[in-house]
Amino acid sequence: DIQMTQSPSTLSASVGDRVTITCRTSQSISSWLAWYQQKPGKAPKLLIYKASSLESGVPSRFSGSGSGTEFTLTISSLQPDDFATYYCQQYNSYFPTFGQGTKVEIK
Amino acid sequence: EVQLLESGGGLVQPGGSLRLSCAASGFTFSSYAMSWVRQAPGQGLEWVSGISGSGGNTYYADSVKGRFTVSRDNSKNTLHLQMNSLRADDTAVYYCARDHAPGHSGWYAGDYWGQGTLVTVSS
Numbered sequence: 429d430i431q432m433t434q435s436p437s438t439l440s441a442s443v444g445d446r447v448t449i450t451c452r453t454s455q456s457i458s459s460w461l462a463w464y465q466q467k468p469g470k471a472p473k474l475l476i477y478k479a480s481s482l483e484s485g486v487p488s489r490f491s492g493s494g495s496g497t498e499f500t501l502t503i504s505s506l507q508p509d510d511f512a513t514y515y516c517q518q519y520n521s522y523f524p525t526f527g528q529g530t531k532v533e534i535k
Numbered sequence: 536e537v538q539l540l541e542s543g544g545g546l547v548q549p550g551g552s553l554r555l556s557c558a559a560s561g562f563t564f565s566s567y568a569m570s571w572v573r574q575a576p577g578q579g580l581e582w583v584s585g586i587s588g589s590g591g592n593t594y595y596a597d598s599v600k601g602r603f604t605v606s607r608d609n610s611k612n613t614l615h616l617q618m619n620s621l622r623a624d625d626t627a628v629y630y631c632a633r634d635h636a637p638g639h640s641g642w643y644a645g646d647y648w649g650q651g652t653l654v655t656v657s658s
Contacts, residue, residue, distance in 0.1 A: 429597070460643070462643075462644035464580075464645075471630055471632075471648035471649065472580065472630075472632075472645070473648075474644060474645060474646045477635055477643075477646075483635075483646065515579065515580055517582075519642075519643040519644055522585060522592075522594045522640070522641030522642065523582070523594060523596070524570075524582045524585075524642065524643070524644075525582065526579055526580040526581065526582065528579050529579045529580075
């Protein structure tokens with residue numbers, strides 16, 4: 429199995445801040461990585477697929493980068509609606525795995 | 536409008552069985568791989584099982600292999616998860632999710648998700 433390591437596990441930030449979340453994989457996955465946002469009691473929402481492709485309808489302040497084993501999700505200017513938990517997910521095979529999540533909290 | 540609606544969750548004793556269903560609408564169901572993803576209370580996301588659009592290819596996480604069976608009825612636009620030999624650590628909200636692009640043999644990433652159904656395994 430491909431192991432996922434997300435960091436940090438918790439992040440405190442203010443509205444307007446630039447936020448970066450990192451995801452590392454135990455082996456190379458090319459660009460087969462997705463990012464999700466999840467709010468309490470709700471289903472995950474796809475933000476980014478194939479490492480850097482923005483899902484339709486997702487604000488352009490979200491961006492993804494990376495390839496191989498290291499990936500980042502960046503929120504260029506944090507908005508009140510962005511306080512949530514973020515997960516990375518690899519799909520290098522048909523046995524996907526998720527990172528443990530990063531909770532973005534209000535500072 | 537794409538919609539996914541799970542049902543079938545509930546309270547079951549350890550060792551028992553449960554069958555989850557996911558009713559899909561608003562898209563050509565048979566063209567998309569589907570998956571079940573679960574989330575234990577207060578925990579992260581765990582992929583459980585996936586199935587190709589035709590139903591000919593199925594995939595399972597090691598944690599459920601041999602106990603869970605995924606299937607689909609494309610004539611009824613419905614996805615199922617038969618769960619047997621349930622354990623306390625199977626307690627979770629179970630989501631069904633559509634693959635983000637048609638035609639894949641397996642599920643890559645989920646662009647549409649249901650609201651989830653809670654499965655509680657307890658005596």
